[in-house]
Amino acid sequence: MTADAGPAPAPGASVLVAGAGPVGLTAALVLARAGVAVTVLEAGTSLAAESRASTFHPPTLEMLAELGVVDGLLARGLVARTFQYRDRHSGPVAELDLALLRADTPYPYRVQCEQSKLTPLLLRALTGLPHTRVAFGARVCGVRQDGHGVTVELADGRTVRGGHLLAADGAHSAVRHALGVAFAGMTYPERFLVASLDEDLTAHLPGLAPIAYVLDPDEWLVLLRTPDHWRVLLPTADGVPDDVELARLPDRLARLRTDAGAGASAPWRVAHASLYRVHQRVAAAFRHGRVLLCGDAAHVNNPLGGMGMNSGIHDAVLLGTALAAVVHGEPGAEAALDRAAADRRACALTYVGAQAHRNWERLRARDPRLRAEVVADLRATAADPARARRALLRSSMIASLRPVS
Template identity: 75%
Template sequence: MSAAEKVLVAGAGPVGLTAALVLARRGVPVTVLEAGAELAGESRASTFHPPTLEMLADLGVVEGLLARGLVADSFQFRDRRSGTVATLDLSLLAGDTPYPYRLQCEQNKLTPLLLDRLGRLPGTEVRFGAAVAGVEQTSRGVHAVLADGGRVRGAWLVGADGAHSAVRRSVGAEFHGMTYPERFLVASLDEDPRAVLPDLAPIAYVLDPDEWMVLLRTPDHWRVLLPTPDGTCDRGELARLPGRLRGLSARAGGPALAHASLYRVHQRVAGTFRSGRVLLCGDAAHVNNPLGGMGMNSGIHDAVLMGGALADVLTGEATDEELSDRAEERRACALRYVGAETHANWERLRAREPARRAALVAELRATAADPVAARRSLLRSSMIESLRGAGGTR
C-alpha cells in the first residue's frame, strides 16, 4: 500500500494506539500525532471487560496486560448500612467468552504495550509533541493542522484526541448531551478496606440515597469514587474526604490516601462519527459517566471495528458505504447501550424513595440467585451484548 494512503491518528491513548495497530497490521501506513511529550502517565480508566480482552488478544497484547493486571471474577452491590446485597459471579460467562472476568488494570499499563507492538510494524510513525489543532479536507485526502503551524498529510484521519477533541470541533460535529449535577471525586487508598469489610468484592457498587460509592481494586491501590456537591470549594472537599471514608479504615482519621481529585462528568455523543475522511473514536466521539467502566472499553471497540472497516475500504474489501454504516453502528451503540447503561447505573446507586430502593434490592438479589437471569444481566454489564448483532465479533 502506498504512502499516499497513509492514515493519520490524532491521540496516542489506548483508543488511538489501538486504531493505529489495527490499521498497521493490515499493511496500512500510519502516523500517530500525540500532543504530549510522551505517553500519558495518569491511571484513568482501570477496568477491561471480556470483549475488550478478546480484541486485545487478537492484537497480541493481552498476555502482557494480564501479567500487569488483577483478575476480578465477581462484583457486588452493597448497601452502605447493611452490607452485601448481591454478588454476581462472572464465571457464568465461561460459555460466552474465553475471558469470563473483568481485568482491573490502569490504562497507562496498556498504552506502552500497544506502542511497542505498533513500533514493530513497517510503515508506522509516532510523533510526540504534535498536537492536532484542526483538520482540512479535500476530496482526495486530509491535512492535520498542528498547533505549531505544521501540517501533516494523509488519506484519512482518525480522531482519538479525547473529550475536548480539536478534530471533532474542526469538522463541526455537534456534541449533545448533559452534565451531571454533582462532581465526581476519585481517591486512591494506601490501605486495604477489606481489613474492616472482609466480604468486600474486588468491585463494589454501594447503594445509598445520600452518598453512593464505588470501590475498585487495582493492582496498586483501592480506588474510591464518590459524588460531591456542585458549587463547593475543591480544597474544602479534599480536606473533608478522610472523614467521608472513615468507614473504610480502622484508623480514627480515616484511610491513608495516595491521591485524590475532583472532576465534572458529562454524558454526550457526537452528531456523527464520520465526516468525510475523518472518523471519531473514543472520548472524541462519546463521553459517559464511569459507572460500569464502559468508556475506555467502548472506545477500544470503536477503534477495532471502525479501524477494521477503514482498512477494508483501503484494501478494496469493503465499500465507502459500508464504512459509513459501521460508523453509524458505533454511534447507535453509544446512544442506546453505553450511555443508557451508565446512566441507569447512576440512577440505581442514588435511588432515594424507600419503595424504589426496596424493589431494587429485591431485584438484585433475585438476579444473583438465578443463574439464567444473572448470565443475562452479565452479558449486558460486560458489554458482550453490545457487540452482538451490531457489527461486532460475534
C-alpha cells in the same frame, strides 16, 4: 516504527490518528496490522501517566488478544471474577460471578488495570511494523479535507497530510471542534471525586469484592481494586471549591468505615485524589467524510460500569478494521464503513450511555419503595443463574457487540 517528536508522516501514510491513548493506539495497531501506513499525532511529549479508566471487560480482552497484547495486560493487571452491590450500612446485597459467562467468552472475568499500563504495550506492539510512526509533541489544532485526503494543522504551525484521519483525541477533541460537530447531551449534577488509597479495604469492610457498587440515598460510592491501590469514587456536590472538597476527603472516608460498622482507626492513606465533572454526550455523527471520531472524541458517559474506555477500544477495532478495507479499495468498503460508524453511534446512544445512566440512577435511588425494588431485583438476579447470565452479558458489554441467547 519510529517514535519521536517530529510531525512528519510515515512514508506513504494513508491514515493519521490523533491521540496516543488506549483508543488511538489500538486503532493504529489495527490499521498497521492490516498493512496500512499510519502516523499517530500525540499532543503530549510522552504517553500519559494519568489513569482514570481501570476496568477491561471480556470482549475488550478478546480484541486485545487478537492484537497480541492481552498477555502483557494480564501480567500487569488483577483478575476480578466477581463484583457486588452493597448497602453502605448493612454490607453485601448481591454478588455476580462472571464465571457464568464461560461458554460465551474465553475471558469470563474483568481485568482491573490502569489504562496507563496498556498504552506502553500497544506502543511496543507497533515496533517493527512497517510505515508506522508516532509523533509526540504534535498537538492537533485544525483539520481540512478534500476529495483526496486530510490536512491536519499542528499547534506549531506545521501540517501533516494523510488519506484519512481517525480522531481519538479525547472529550475536548480538537478534531471534533474543527469540524464543528455537535456534541449533544447532559452534564451530571454532581462532580466525581476519585481517590487512590494505599490501604487494604478488605480489612475494614467485611465481604468486600474487588469491585463494589455501594447503594445509599445520601452518598453512594464505588470501590475498585487495582493492582496498586483501592480506588474510591464519591459523588461531590457542585459549587464547592476543589481544595475544600479534597480537604474533606479524610472525614468522608472515615464515615465510610463507621457506616459499615468498622469502627474508628488511623486515617486511610490517600495516594492521589482528583475531582472532575462528568458528562453524557454523543457526537452527531462518527463519520465526516475522510474523518472518523472514536472513543471520548465521539461519546462520553459516566464511569459507572467501566464502559467508556472499553467502548472506545471497540470503536477503534471496528472502525479501524472497516477503514483498512476502504484504504485497500475493497468492494463495498465505503458503505461498510458508513454502517460501522452508524452502528457505533447507535451503541453509544442505546447501550453504553443508557446502561451507565441506569447504574447511576440505581445507586442513588432515594425513594424507599424504589430502593427496596432495586435491592429485591438485584438479589433475584444474583439468585437465578439464567437471569444473572443475561445481566452479565449486558454489564460485560458482550451483548453490545454480538447476538446472545
